Amino acid sequence: MPKPLGLKILGTGHYVPERVLNNQYFIDRLDTTDEWIRERTGILERRIAAPHESSATMATAAARAALADAGLTPHDIDLIIVATITPECYFPSTACFVQESLGMRPTPSFDLLAACSGFIYALVTAAHMLQSGVYRRILVIGAETMTRITDYEDRATCILFGDGAAAVVLEKCDDPNGPSLLYHQICAEGSGPTVLTVPAGGARLPASLMTVNERLHYIKMAGREVYKVAVKRNIELVDETLRATGIRPEDLAIVIPHQSNLRIIESARERLGLPQERFFTNIQKYGNTSAASIPLGLDECLKTGRVGRGDLVMLIAFGAGYTWASALLRI
Numbered sequence: 001m002p003k004p005l006g007l008k009i010l011g012t013g014h015y016v017p018e019r020v021l022n023n024q025y026f027i028d029r030l031d032t033t034d035e036w037i038r039e040r041t042g043i044l045e046r047r048i049a050a051p052h053e054s055s056a057t058m059a060t061a062a063a064r065a066a067l068a069d070a071g072l073t074p075h076d077i078d079l080i081i082v083a084t085i086t087p088e089c090y091f092p093s094t095a096c097f098v099q100e101s102l103g104m105r106p107t108p109s110f111d112l113l114a115a116c117s118g119f120i121y122a123l124v125t126a127a128h129m130l131q132s133g134v135y136r137r138i139l140v141i142g143a144e145t146m147t148r149i150t151d152y153e154d155r156a157t158c159i160l161f162g163d164g165a166a167a168v169v170l171e172k173c174d175d176p177n178g179p180s181l182l183y184h185q186i187c188a189e190g191s192g193p194t195v196l197t198v199p200a201g202g203a204r205l206p207a208s209l210m211t212v213n214e215r216l217h218y219i220k221m222a223g224r225e226v227y228k229v230a231v232k233r234n235i236e237l238v239d240e241t242l243r244a245t246g247i248r249p250e251d252l253a254i255v256i257p258h259q260s261n262l263r264i265i266e267s268a269r270e271r272l273g274l275p276q277e278r279f280f281t282n283i284q285k286y287g288n289t290s291a292a293s294i295p296l297g298l299d300e301c302l303k304t305g306r307v308g309r310g311d312l313v314m315l316i317a318f319g320a321g322y323t324w325a326s327a328l329l330r331i
Helices: 023-029 034-041 055-070 094-102 115-131 209-213 223-245 262-272 290-303
Strands: 005-015 019-022 045-048 079-083 109-112 137-145 163-172 180-192 254-257 312-319 321-330
Touching (some): 034 262, 055 079, 115 163
Parallel strands (some): 254 312
Antiparallel strands (some): 005 163, 019 045, 312 321
């Protein structure tokens, strides 16, 4: 079992675009119904980035909100990690765009790609880097412009995704009884790359007339297969975290899962035997925002008082790759 890592959340913040896309948009254009969308996903609406917005602009806005919440300036940050699968471009990293937009001094900045598990991967990476003593404060951001890789002719996937970003400012905590990352697990199994993927645009299948005509630069997903594996992994993540730490479900203030599908979330909640108010969801209003979904939920829980100092919070995620991750935080 990984040993606890002292980790204090100094501030959180988020940004979502103004434009709201509700289910009626899809009903007017595709062979679908509001009932079909709600029953299979739990989604009522999602946010859509404006033409001038991108992963970097939203990440920057979320970062500013988190820094303000922490009472810090960009110059107080020693490292930026951006979790995203929708970067500004191949290179430089989206984190470099954020650094420039924040007007920071030269600061190490990089992106991390682990799909929907990306924020927990980045959180764990930051926690270990803080323990080294080289970095004092790290800005971790989950930012996605998922609608730019969504095929609005594919009924099975286009209803799922939305855009947004959220950020946390982290600092090492030396108090053994203080805020901590009590347990974490990150893992990947590369057997699932064709089940949930954007096939074209990389070195394996560069952009061409064929890839554009066959719409291979958009998300492709085998929904039933992803659903089965996601349910299994989420339940395993919950069980393993509780077993490793000796924590009981009733000890948790709240569980914040990746917002992929309400049915997947409900399967994990039922496994824990927790009431709905102890299992966070905002998929109804944001859809699946990939790496942004968990920090969006964490920010909302902290700002609304659903989570307070000393509370135990479990984060769980499953994503393309396949990747999966969990983190148990004492706030």
